[in-house]
Amino acid sequence: DTGVSQNPRHKITKRGQNVTFRCDPISEHNRLYWYRQTLGQGPEFLTYFQNEAQLEKSRLLSDRFSAERPKGSFSTLEIQRTEQGDSAMYLCASFWTSGASNEQFFGPGTRLTVL
Amino acid sequence: AQSVTQLGSHVSVSEGALVLLRCNYSSSVPPYLFWYVQYPNQGLQLLLKYTTGATLVKGINGFEAEFKKSETSFHLTKPSAHMSDAAEYFCAVSANSGYALNFGKGTSLLVTP
Numbered sequence: 001d002t003g004v005s006q007n008p009r010h011k012i013t014k015r016g017q018n019v020t021f022r023c024d025p026i027s028e029h030n031r032l033y034w035y036r037q038t039l040g041q042g043p044e045f046l047t048y049f050q051n052e053a054q055l056e057k058s059r060l061l062s063d064r065f066s067a068e069r070p071k072g073s074f075s076t077l078e079i080q081r082t083e084q085g086d087s088a089m090y091l092c093a094s095f096w097t098s099g100a101s102n103e104q105f106f107g108p109g110t111r112l113t114v115l
Numbered sequence: 116a117q118s119v120t121q122l123g124s125h126v127s128v129s130e131g132a133l134v135l136l137r138c139n140y141s142s143s144v145p146p147y148l149f150w151y152v153q154y155p156n157q158g159l160q161l162l163l164k165y166t167t168g169a170t171l172v173k174g175i176n177g178f179e180a181e182f183k184k185s186e187t188s189f190h191l192t193k194p195s196a197h198m199s200d201a202a203e204y205f206c207a208v209s210a211n212s213g214y215a216l217n218f219g220k221g222t223s224l225l226v227t228p
Binding site: 031040041093097104105111 | 147151156159160161205207212213215217218220221
Protein backbone atom coordinates (compact mmCIF):
# COMPACT_ATOMS: atom_id res chain seq x y z
CA ASP A 1 0.00 0.00 0.00
CA THR A 2 1.80 3.05 -1.27
CA GLY A 3 -1.08 5.46 -0.75
CA VAL A 4 -2.76 7.75 -3.25
CA SER A 5 -0.36 9.52 -5.58
CA GLN A 6 -0.94 12.57 -7.75
CA ASN A 7 1.10 14.06 -10.55
CA PRO A 8 2.26 16.65 -11.09
CA ARG A 9 2.44 18.17 -7.61
CA HIS A 10 2.58 21.68 -9.02
CA LYS A 11 1.48 23.12 -12.35
CA ILE A 12 1.82 26.68 -13.55
CA THR A 13 0.06 27.54 -16.77
CA LYS A 14 -1.11 30.55 -18.72
CA ARG A 15 -4.75 31.43 -19.05
CA GLY A 16 -6.35 29.65 -21.97
CA GLN A 17 -4.06 26.63 -21.90
CA ASN A 18 -5.24 23.07 -21.24
CA VAL A 19 -3.91 21.07 -18.29
CA THR A 20 -4.23 17.44 -17.25
CA PHE A 21 -3.68 15.92 -13.83
CA ARG A 22 -3.28 12.27 -12.93
CA CYS A 23 -4.33 10.35 -9.83
CA ASP A 24 -3.25 6.82 -8.93
CA PRO A 25 -5.45 5.39 -6.16
CA ILE A 26 -4.63 2.70 -3.66
CA SER A 27 -4.57 -0.46 -5.74
CA GLU A 28 -7.65 -2.32 -4.48
CA HIS A 29 -9.82 0.78 -4.11
CA ASN A 30 -12.74 0.83 -6.53
CA ARG A 31 -13.97 4.38 -5.88
CA LEU A 32 -12.03 7.48 -6.84
CA TYR A 33 -12.97 11.08 -6.06
CA TRP A 34 -11.82 14.51 -7.21
CA TYR A 35 -12.10 17.56 -4.97
CA ARG A 36 -11.00 21.18 -5.42
CA GLN A 37 -9.67 23.32 -2.60
CA THR A 38 -9.20 27.06 -2.97
CA LEU A 39 -7.13 29.14 -0.58
CA GLY A 40 -8.68 29.37 2.85
CA GLN A 41 -11.57 27.05 2.03
CA GLY A 42 -12.45 23.44 2.60
CA PRO A 43 -12.31 20.93 -0.25
CA GLU A 44 -15.31 20.91 -2.60
CA PHE A 45 -16.50 17.76 -4.30
CA LEU A 46 -16.18 17.65 -8.09
CA THR A 47 -16.87 14.09 -9.22
CA TYR A 48 -16.40 10.43 -8.40
CA PHE A 49 -16.02 7.08 -10.12
CA GLN A 50 -16.82 3.55 -9.18
CA ASN A 51 -14.46 1.45 -11.26
CA GLU A 52 -14.63 3.10 -14.71
CA ALA A 53 -18.15 4.54 -14.32
CA GLN A 54 -18.52 8.21 -13.43
CA LEU A 55 -21.39 8.11 -10.93
CA GLU A 56 -21.77 11.70 -9.82
CA LYS A 57 -20.72 15.16 -10.98
CA SER A 58 -21.02 18.36 -9.01
CA ARG A 59 -22.48 21.47 -10.61
CA LEU A 60 -19.02 22.94 -9.93
CA LEU A 61 -17.72 20.73 -12.75
CA SER A 62 -18.21 23.06 -15.71
CA ASP A 63 -18.07 21.97 -19.34
CA ARG A 64 -14.37 22.87 -19.39
CA PHE A 65 -13.65 20.08 -16.92
CA SER A 66 -13.57 16.43 -17.85
CA ALA A 67 -12.52 13.42 -15.84
CA GLU A 68 -11.88 9.86 -16.92
CA ARG A 69 -10.98 6.55 -15.36
CA PRO A 70 -10.68 4.37 -18.44
CA LYS A 71 -9.62 1.07 -16.91
CA GLY A 72 -10.92 1.56 -13.41
CA SER A 73 -7.44 2.23 -12.07
CA PHE A 74 -5.83 5.66 -12.48
CA SER A 75 -7.85 8.75 -13.31
CA THR A 76 -7.18 11.96 -15.19
CA LEU A 77 -8.75 15.37 -14.72
CA GLU A 78 -8.46 17.76 -17.67
CA ILE A 79 -9.24 21.45 -17.59
CA GLN A 80 -9.62 23.12 -20.97
CA ARG A 81 -9.12 26.83 -21.61
CA THR A 82 -7.96 27.48 -18.05
CA GLU A 83 -9.10 30.63 -16.25
CA GLN A 84 -7.52 32.38 -13.29
CA GLY A 85 -10.42 31.19 -11.16
CA ASP A 86 -9.28 27.61 -11.73
CA SER A 87 -6.23 28.24 -9.55
CA ALA A 88 -6.61 25.82 -6.66
CA MET A 89 -5.38 22.60 -5.11
CA TYR A 90 -6.92 19.58 -6.82
CA LEU A 91 -7.22 16.63 -4.45
CA CYS A 92 -7.84 13.02 -5.31
CA ALA A 93 -9.13 10.41 -2.86
CA SER A 94 -9.84 6.70 -3.08
CA PHE A 95 -12.12 4.32 -1.19
CA TRP A 96 -12.82 0.60 -1.04
CA THR A 97 -16.51 -0.23 -0.87
CA SER A 98 -15.79 -3.68 0.55
CA GLY A 99 -13.63 -2.31 3.33
CA ALA A 100 -14.76 -1.62 6.88
CA SER A 101 -12.91 1.63 7.46
CA ASN A 102 -15.40 4.07 5.83
CA GLU A 103 -12.37 6.23 5.10
CA GLN A 104 -11.52 8.11 1.95
CA PHE A 105 -7.73 8.25 1.58
CA PHE A 106 -6.43 11.48 0.12
CA GLY A 107 -3.43 12.13 -2.07
CA PRO A 108 -1.08 15.10 -1.61
CA GLY A 109 -2.83 17.17 -4.27
CA THR A 110 -1.86 19.04 -7.42
CA ARG A 111 -1.53 22.78 -6.98
CA LEU A 112 -2.57 24.66 -10.12
CA THR A 113 -1.63 28.27 -10.70
CA VAL A 114 -3.14 30.01 -13.72
CA LEU A 115 -1.35 33.21 -14.69
CA ALA B 116 -28.51 17.63 1.40
CA GLN B 117 -25.69 17.66 3.91
CA SER B 118 -23.57 20.57 5.13
CA VAL B 119 -21.33 21.52 8.03
CA THR B 120 -20.52 24.79 9.72
CA GLN B 121 -17.25 25.23 11.57
CA LEU B 122 -17.40 28.03 14.12
CA GLY B 123 -14.17 30.00 14.30
CA SER B 124 -11.82 30.13 11.34
CA HIS B 125 -8.86 30.56 13.71
CA VAL B 126 -8.37 29.14 17.20
CA SER B 127 -5.32 29.83 19.35
CA VAL B 128 -4.45 27.80 22.45
CA SER B 129 -1.44 27.54 24.71
CA GLU B 130 0.62 24.37 24.75
CA GLY B 131 -0.94 22.02 27.30
CA ALA B 132 -4.37 23.67 27.16
CA LEU B 133 -7.64 22.11 26.06
CA VAL B 134 -8.37 22.13 22.34
CA LEU B 135 -12.01 22.59 21.30
CA LEU B 136 -12.92 22.92 17.62
CA ARG B 137 -16.62 23.30 16.87
CA CYS B 138 -18.62 21.67 14.10
CA ASN B 139 -22.38 21.73 13.53
CA TYR B 140 -23.97 19.73 10.77
CA SER B 141 -27.16 19.70 8.77
CA SER B 142 -28.36 16.46 7.25
CA SER B 143 -31.62 15.06 5.93
CA VAL B 144 -30.51 11.51 6.77
CA PRO B 145 -28.46 10.02 9.60
CA PRO B 146 -25.05 11.53 8.99
CA TYR B 147 -21.60 10.08 8.63
CA LEU B 148 -19.26 12.61 10.26
CA PHE B 149 -15.51 13.04 9.93
CA TRP B 150 -12.67 15.20 11.15
CA TYR B 151 -9.62 15.58 8.91
CA VAL B 152 -6.34 17.38 9.56
CA GLN B 153 -4.23 19.08 6.90
CA TYR B 154 -0.62 20.14 7.39
CA PRO B 155 0.86 22.76 5.04
CA ASN B 156 1.24 21.58 1.45
CA GLN B 157 -0.07 18.12 2.31
CA GLY B 158 -3.22 16.14 1.71
CA LEU B 159 -5.89 15.37 4.27
CA GLN B 160 -5.46 12.82 7.03
CA LEU B 161 -8.41 11.29 8.85
CA LEU B 162 -8.44 11.97 12.60
CA LEU B 163 -11.68 10.19 13.48
CA LYS B 164 -15.14 9.35 12.22
CA TYR B 165 -18.67 8.66 13.43
CA THR B 166 -20.90 6.32 11.48
CA THR B 167 -23.16 4.47 13.93
CA GLY B 168 -22.97 3.18 17.47
CA ALA B 169 -21.05 4.83 20.28
CA THR B 170 -21.42 8.58 20.13
CA LEU B 171 -18.02 9.33 21.68
CA VAL B 172 -15.35 8.45 19.17
CA LYS B 173 -11.63 8.41 19.73
CA GLY B 174 -9.13 9.11 17.02
CA ILE B 175 -5.45 9.44 16.44
CA ASN B 176 -3.07 11.76 18.29
CA GLY B 177 -5.30 11.94 21.37
CA PHE B 178 -8.27 13.61 19.66
CA GLU B 179 -11.87 12.67 20.30
CA ALA B 180 -15.31 13.91 19.27
CA GLU B 181 -18.85 13.40 20.47
CA PHE B 182 -21.86 13.08 18.19
CA LYS B 183 -24.81 14.95 19.71
CA LYS B 184 -27.90 14.50 17.61
CA SER B 185 -30.03 16.86 19.71
CA GLU B 186 -27.50 19.64 19.15
CA THR B 187 -26.52 18.58 15.61
CA SER B 188 -22.92 18.90 16.71
CA PHE B 189 -19.69 16.96 16.36
CA HIS B 190 -17.10 19.01 18.23
CA LEU B 191 -13.45 17.93 18.27
CA THR B 192 -11.48 18.00 21.52
CA LYS B 193 -8.05 17.17 22.87
CA PRO B 194 -7.19 17.52 26.57
CA SER B 195 -3.70 18.90 26.13
CA ALA B 196 -2.41 20.67 23.02
CA HIS B 197 1.03 19.96 21.57
CA MET B 198 2.97 22.24 19.28
CA SER B 199 2.70 19.55 16.61
CA ASP B 200 -1.10 19.93 16.61
CA ALA B 201 -0.85 23.25 14.77
CA ALA B 202 -2.61 22.64 11.46
CA GLU B 203 -5.86 23.15 9.55
CA TYR B 204 -8.80 21.03 10.72
CA PHE B 205 -11.81 20.17 8.60
CA CYS B 206 -15.14 18.73 9.62
CA ALA B 207 -17.01 16.81 6.93
CA VAL B 208 -20.35 15.04 6.49
CA SER B 209 -21.64 12.49 4.02
CA ALA B 210 -24.99 10.79 3.52
CA ASN B 211 -23.59 7.27 3.56
CA SER B 212 -20.42 5.24 3.45
CA GLY B 213 -18.41 6.06 0.35
CA TYR B 214 -20.50 9.02 -0.70
CA ALA B 215 -19.05 12.44 -1.50
CA LEU B 216 -17.81 14.40 1.50
CA ASN B 217 -19.13 17.89 2.20
CA PHE B 218 -16.48 19.84 4.09
CA GLY B 219 -16.63 22.88 6.31
CA LYS B 220 -14.41 25.87 5.65
CA GLY B 221 -11.85 24.71 8.16
CA THR B 222 -10.38 25.94 11.44
CA SER B 223 -6.74 26.89 11.68
CA LEU B 224 -5.31 25.83 15.04
CA LEU B 225 -2.38 27.79 16.42
CA VAL B 226 -0.52 26.44 19.46
CA THR B 227 1.61 28.92 21.37
CA PRO B 228 4.44 28.04 23.79
